[in-house]
Amino acid sequence: MKKELTVNNFISKANPNKNKLVAMLAPSFVSEFKYPEIIFKLKKLGFDKVVELTFGAKMINRDYYKILESNKKSKKLIISTVCPGIVETIKLKYPKLKDNLIVVDSPMAATAKICKKEFPKHKTVFISPCNFKKIEAERTKYVDYVIDYQELKKLLDKRCTSECKISSRRFDRFYNDYTKIYPLAGGLSKTAKFKSAINKNEIKIIDGILDVEKFLNNRNSSKNKNIRFLDVNFCKGGCIGGPCLSKNISLAKKKKRILDYMKLAKKEDIPNCDLGTIDKSKGISFTDTKFK
Numbered sequence: 001m002k003k004e005l006t007v008n009n010f011i012s013k014a015n016p017n018k019n020k021l022v023a024m025l026a027p028s029f030v031s032e033f034k035y036p037e038i039i040f041k042l043k044k045l046g047f048d049k050v051v052e053l054t055f056g057a058k059m060i061n062r063d064y065y066k067i068l069e070s071n072k073k074s075k076k077l078i079i080s081t082v083c084p085g086i087v088e089t090i091k092l093k094y095p096k097l098k099d100n101l102i103v104v105d106s107p108m109a110a111t112a113k114i115c116k117k118e119f120p121k122h123k124t125v126f127i128s129p130c131n132f133k134k135i136e137a138e139r140t141k142y143v144d145y146v147i148d149y150q151e152l153k154k155l156l157d158k159r160c161t162s163e164c165k166i167s168s169r170r171f172d173r174f175y176n177d178y179t180k181i182y183p184l185a186g187g188l189s190k191t192a193k194f195k196s197a198i199n200k201n202e203i204k205i206i207d208g209i210l211d212v213e214k215f216l217n218n219r220n221s222s223k224n225k226n227i228r229f230l231d232v233n234f235c236k237g238g239c240i241g242g243p244c245l246s247k248n249i250s251l252a253k254k255k256k257r258i259l260d261y262m263k264l265a266k267k268e269d270i271p272n273c274d275l276g277t278i279d280k281s282k283g284i285s286f287t288d289t290k291f292k
Contacts, residue, residue, distance in 0.1 A: 025051070031240050178262070203228075
């Protein structure tokens with residue numbers, strides 16, 4: 001069955017056996033939805049669990065660090081793979097650079113793997129800001145279904161018309177605060193704490209596919225020859241510039257919402273909240289590239 005769900009068949013056709021569902025939200029959601037109201041609306045919609053991709057981002061940061069540190073003496077250009085739009089562009093337009101893609105999962109794939117371990121009887125549903133992430137979700141066995149932000153809005157408008165009574169602020173496990181800026185351009189580099197793994201002047205952050213291609217076309221120039229790591233996004237602004245987000249909200253305003261959300265998270269006191277300790281990922285490999 002195709003993983004992508006339409007608004008009309010989401011509950012009935014996607015879940016005919018009434019399986020328990022876990023919603024996986026990217027932190028870019030605050031560009032479109034109110035927090036913590038969205039958690040309660042999703043549960044009212046029928047989700048048993050709601051998690052955020054921030055813990056998955058934290059876990060893949062560790063792998064990025066290890067790989068960059070182990071390649072300190074190498075001059076090989078390493079390209080980030082958190083953005084499936086970049087992965088697809090490299091495969092189609094720059095096939096000779098396919099081996100330069102870092103062999104690490106995206107936050108979506110990493111979180112889905114963790115959810116399959118922690119909630120083995122649940123179906124995973126990724127809520128996507130991007131069409132490329134839908135393609136990625138189709139290719140991994142860890143994501144069962146996917147809908148985008150605009151489809152979710154239609155679902156909520158149709159099924160959650162009454163006000164939500166918010167009694168607490170809580171995702172179901174895997175909570176992490178500093179990786180909430182992952183949707184912003186450079187979010188990976190700013191949260192991975194590379195320190196001794198790579199020098200700052202060896203990192204290039206680029207958002208927007210035209211600028212990414214401009215760099216790739218001139219990667220051997222004297223100006224770019226010292227760059228060892230590309231932290232890149234297909235969309236301008238990063239994931240907040242995704243095609244499934246509202247176009248009537250400026251990138252500056254979306255960015256502010258993300259930063260305000262992170263500030264709130266740092267001072268929130270959430271009772272009984274599981275911060276996503278590393279043991280939650282024990283036994284999971286985040287280097288499975290079958291989805292690529």
